[in-house]
Amino acid sequence: xxxFLNVGGxxxxxxxxxxxxxxxxxxxxxxxxxxxxxxPPDFTRYxxxxxxxxxxxxxxxGTALRAVLPAVGxxxxxSAEQRxxxxxxxxxxxxxxxxxxxxxxxxxEVPSSYICELSEGKLDYxxxxxxNRRVTEGDFDLILSIGQVVPHEVIGMANYNKNILxxxxxxxxxxxxxxxxxxxxxxxxxGRADTPVxxxxxxxxxxxxxxxxxxxxxTVVAAEEDGTVARGLFIGDDIECFxxxxxxxxxxxxxxxxxxxxxxxxxxxxxxxxxxxxxxxAIYRTRMALADGAELIILAPGIKEFGEDPxxxxxxxxxxxxxxxxxxxxxxxxPELAANLSAAAHLIHGSSEGRFTIRYCPGxxxxxxxxxxxxxxxxxxxxxxxxxxxxxxxxxNTVDGEDIFxxxxxxxxxxxxxxxxxx
Numbered sequence: 001x002x003x004f005l006n007v008g009g010x011x012x013x014x015x016x017x018x019x020x021x022x023x024x025x026x027x028x029x030x031x032x033x034x035x036x037x038x039x040p041p042d043f044t045r046y047x048x049x050x051x052x053x054x055x056x057x058x059x060x061x062g063t064a065l066r067a068v069l070p071a072v073g074x075x076x077x078x079s080a081e082q083r084x085x086x087x088x089x090x091x092x093x094x095x096x097x098x099x100x101x102x103x104x105x106x107x108x109e110v111p112s113s114y115i116c117e118l119s120e121g122k123l124d125y126x127x128x129x130x131x132n133r134r135v136t137e138g139d140f141d142l143i144l145s146i147g148q149v150v151p152h153e154v155i156g157m158a159n160y161n162k163n164i165l166x167x168x169x170x171x172x173x174x175x176x177x178x179x180x181x182x183x184x185x186x187x188x189x190x191g192r193a194d195t196p197v198x199x200x201x202x203x204x205x206x207x208x209x210x211x212x213x214x215x216x217x218x219t220v221v222a223a224e225e226d227g228t229v230a231r232g233l234f235i236g237d238d239i240e241c242f243x244x245x246x247x248x249x250x251x252x253x254x255x256x257x258x259x260x261x262x263x264x265x266x267x268x269x270x271x272x273x274x275x276x277x278x279x280x281x282a283i284y285r286t287r288m289a290l291a292d293g294a295e296l297i298i299l300a301p302g303i304k305e306f307g308e309d310p311x312x313x314x315x316x317x318x319x320x321x322x323x324x325x326x327x328x329x330x331x332x333x334x335p336e337l338a339a340n341l342s343a344a345a346h347l348i349h350g351s352s353e354g355r356f357t358i359r360y361c362p363g364x365x366x367x368x369x370x371x372x373x374x375x376x377x378x379x380x381x382x383x384x385x386x387x388x389x390x391x392x393x394x395x396x397n398t399v400d401g402e403d404i405f406x407x408x409x410x411x412x413x414x415x416x417x418x419x420x421x422x423x
Contacts (some may be wrong), residue, residue: 003240004029007234008220010251019049020056023217026235027060030215033242035343036061037134039163042070043082044278046271047078047228047412048148049219051086057144058090068094069134069378071147071167074174074342075258075278076085076308082271096134101309104130105137107208110200115180118196122183129204130170135212143214148221149234149245150253151414152231153284153337154181156195157249159218160242161205175341177201182324182345187288189418191254191414193246196305202239218245222252223412255412260291260417266407270302270363276316276373280350281410283358286415289405294356299383304364306373307343315343320373321350 004244006028008014014022027033038057041050058065068090070078070401077097110127135143149169154177155162168172181189181197189195211273218241220232232248266282273279282298290296307313315337317331327347331338338344351374352358359376359385370377378402387399407415 001031002238003234003244004215004237005233005235006241006244008230008234008248009398010231010248014230014233016052019052019219019230020059022233023056023235024060026215026217027057027302030142033061034064035138035140036065036142036144037138037140038065038068038146038367039135039168040068040087041148041163041167042072043078043086044075044272045148045411046086047221047409049221049230050148051088051144053146053208053217053219054087055089058094058144061361065094066140067096067134067138069096069098069132069168071145071163072098072100073167073169074100074309074312076274076382080332092213096365098132098168098171100174101171103132103149104168104173105133106130107136108169110204114203115176115200118200119180119183125176127176127200127204128170128206129165130173130181132163135164135168135209138233140410143212144217145214146217148219148344149242149249150412151191151285153186153190154178154345155197155201155279156189157198157242157246159245160216160239161201161209162198163216164209164214165204166203166410175176178345182348186284186349187420188329190284190288191250191416193243193250204217216241218242218250219417220245220252221412223394228409255413255415256418256421257289257415258418259319260419261286261289261294261405261415262291262407263295263297263402264290264407265297265387265392266410268300270408272302272409272411273300274301274302275305275308276350276360277306277346279303279310280346282407283350283352285410285414286407287299287352287356288420291417292355294354295359296356297359297383298389299361299380299387299389301363301380303360303362308388311340312343312346315340316347316373317369319327319347321347322374323351323353324348327351328413355379384386
């Protein structure tokens with residue numbers, strides 16, 4: 001078990017060339033490989049530098065790189081335009097699409113007794129270990145899992161073995177792992193490397209993926225006023241690379257505020273965020289910083305649907321973001337929601353629990369659609385004219401004499417008021 005690369009720091013600014021050189025050094029340490037599978041993030045993690053590292057892996061291995069399997073999880077399939085933008089110079093024929101409802105095979109299961117322990121007695125079901133068939137059936141001598149470590153609402157800190165077990169997972173393991181995180185409580189999870197969902201992933205990977213030649217290449221990326229910067233790259237075949245990346249991410253992606261925010265404005269890039277399934281990061285990543293009675297305004301020009309998956313989209317429309325008690329009751333009463341627990345988890349995550357208001361300004365959903373699921377609505381053009389993202393900086397701004405806290409990309413950070421976060 002080895003840590004092949006450990007570079008970066010709070011003030012580091014790793015260029016594309018430095019990322020490439022770091023990856024090459026790690027791959028040289030691994031020795032020759034003849035059949036390589038790369039599992040990078042999809043377009044929803046465009047700023048992860050995963051595209052650059054995938055291109056570098058292709059440059060290094062050439063024809064030995066046999067397939068690229070983006071870890072889309074439940075997300076929609078990448079378009080050709082998205083693929084070409086994120087992975088330039090990587091041949092399109094190398095890419096495979098993971099269909100989470102059809103392409104996963106079951107390796108075994110984690111018993112309900114362990115889930116009961118992790119959930120503090122709230123849940124009692126087995127957890128099936130499901131991954132894309134290429135991970136276990138393909139004759140690969142290297143599986144290079146690429147991704148970004150950043151605070152995450154389901155697991156605490158994103159990536160590492162989650163890239164395999166959820167990014168290429170199947171219906172039941174995605175549903176049940178998301179629900180575990182939601183029932184345990186997202187505000188007890190976000191920004192923490194050791195959580196019930198992470199323990200579940202570590203347990204499953206140790207038992208069912210140990211024989212596979214998986215190496216993790218993990219980035220840490222920070223937001224700045226003029227864009228993003230890579231702060232770290234950690235490559236290894238065990239948990240040490242994740243722990244080092246998570247430690248750095250906590251320092252550069254997590255801001256503890258002295259006072260709670262009364263009004264926050266979050267901008268969702270129209271190429272990256274097309275659904276509330278993804279766009280609700282605006283809620284997840286700011287909720288611990290918002291004061292009781294605060295207003296959250298979400299500028300969402302690309303939002304045109306609720307779920308990335310048709311079934312989940314329909315369930316969101318049916319049940320809405322009504323809070324934890326209402327969602328738990330709906331799971332008990334509705335078999336279809338109970339069979340799609342990741343949707344139920346998402347409904348819990350996307351609710352303010354009545355503590356603050358959420359005002360969506362979507363480019364592709366109507367007022368009626370937004371209010372029907374429990375959000376407030378505002379006209380996008382009017383709000384963009386008032387809160388122009390091009391004129392605002394990350395953090396506090398004054399607009400028409402009012403202080404607002406602006407977040408240009410919620411996927412790159414986590415914000416909390418010190419009274420709502422306890423390490």
